[in-house]
Amino acid sequence: MKVLAIATRKGGVGKSTWTQYCVTTLFHILYKKGKKVALIDFDDQRSLANKRAKEIKSKQVVEALSEIFEDYEERLKNLYPLYTFGYQEYLEKYDKLQQHFDYIFLDFPGRIEKEQKAILETIDKVAIPIVADELDIESGVSYMKMCDTLNIKCGWFLNKEANTTFNRRIKATAHENYFQKANPNIEKIPGKESELLSIRERPEMYRKNRSTIIPFDDPEQNVYHLIKYLIN
Numbered sequence: 655m656k657v658l659a660i661a662t663r664k665g666g667v668g669k670s671t672w673t674q675y676c677v678t679t680l681f682h683i684l685y686k687k688g689k690k691v692a693l694i695d696f697d698d699q700r701s702l703a704n705k706r707a708k709e710i711k712s713k714q715v716v717e718a719l720s721e722i723f724e725d726y727e728e729r730l731k732n733l734y735p736l737y738t739f740g741y742q743e744y745l746e747k748y749d750k751l752q753q754h755f756d757y758i759f760l761d762f763p764g765r766i767e768k769e770q771k772a773i774l775e776t777i778d779k780v781a782i783p784i785v786a787d788e789l790d791i792e793s794g795v796s797y798m799k800m801c802d803t804l805n806i807k808c809g810w811f812l813n814k815e816a817n818t819t820f821n822r823r824i825k826a827t828a829h830e831n832y833f834q835k836a837n838p839n840i841e842k843i844p845g846k847e848s849e850l851l852s853i854r855e856r857p858e859m860y861r862k863n864r865s866t867i868i869p870f871d872d873p874e875q876n877v878y879h880l881i882k883y884l885i886n
């Protein structure tokens with residue numbers, strides 16, 4: 655089993671959004687191969703579990719799925735599980751999870767607590783979203799340092815890219831001048847043509863396509879780049 659996360663110390667940078675896209679898409683990619691994925695949500699507001707419950711009852715969602723997959727009924731019955739766990743609960747269930755799943759994704763709340771350390775140590779790879787504002791860069795860097803200390807493989811990508819001078823500067827120079835100094839093994843997650851994965855600011859589109867059931871038909875293939883980085 656591989657334990658994966660899109661995570662950082664900062665809130666509101668797209669962790670849950672991109673985690674959901676990745677898990678839902680990966681579930682469908684692996685479905686026929688009999689490989690199993692699960693999503694573990696450490697946020698006790700249960701927003702993802704509630705969303706799934708709503709989506710299952712939605713005619714529109716079922717119809718949309720039926721347009722993509724002939725075996726949509728079977729897929730609906732066997733959807734990947736979405737667990738809301740506390741940290742201790744996750745550790746207790748870890749061995750069982752390991753027996754059942756090939757990939758699990760962890761979705762953390764946007765704050766770091768001491769008890770997360772034991773959880774972080776179970777992770778194989780982290781993708782760190784960076785949104786280019788000064789505060790976010792700092793929290794991203796401290797997360798990179800922590801991954802180095804705990805020996806967790808990690809890479810970064812730019813999210814909510816806007817055409818600003820600061821954004822261009824981050825893209826051009828932050829990796830060498832800043833991030834590698836915090837974590838010598840940090841990787842640039844590759845996107846199109848192996849350049850740094852940089853996801854544009856597109857609020858409407860990303861809100862509209864969030865589903866725990868339908869794979870994200872991503873015109874820019876960002877979700878595939880993220881999945882590829884994480885599972886390899």
Ligand SMILES: Nc1ncnc2c1ncn2[C@@H]1O[C@H](COP(=O)(O)OP(=O)(O)OP(=O)(O)O)[C@@H](O)[C@H]1O
Binds near residue numbers: 664667765813815855
């Ligand atoms: N590339 C993007 N362009 C525009 N909006 C985006 C993009 N990626 C994510 N968002 C939006 O940013 C908001 C915050 O995203 P999300 O909830 O995924 O963040 P988070 O890191 O999980 O936050 P928290 O730490 O509070 O859990 C959401 O409204 C989401 O739709």
Ligand SMILES: [Mg+2]
Binds near residue numbers: 669671761762763764
């Ligand atoms: Mg979140």
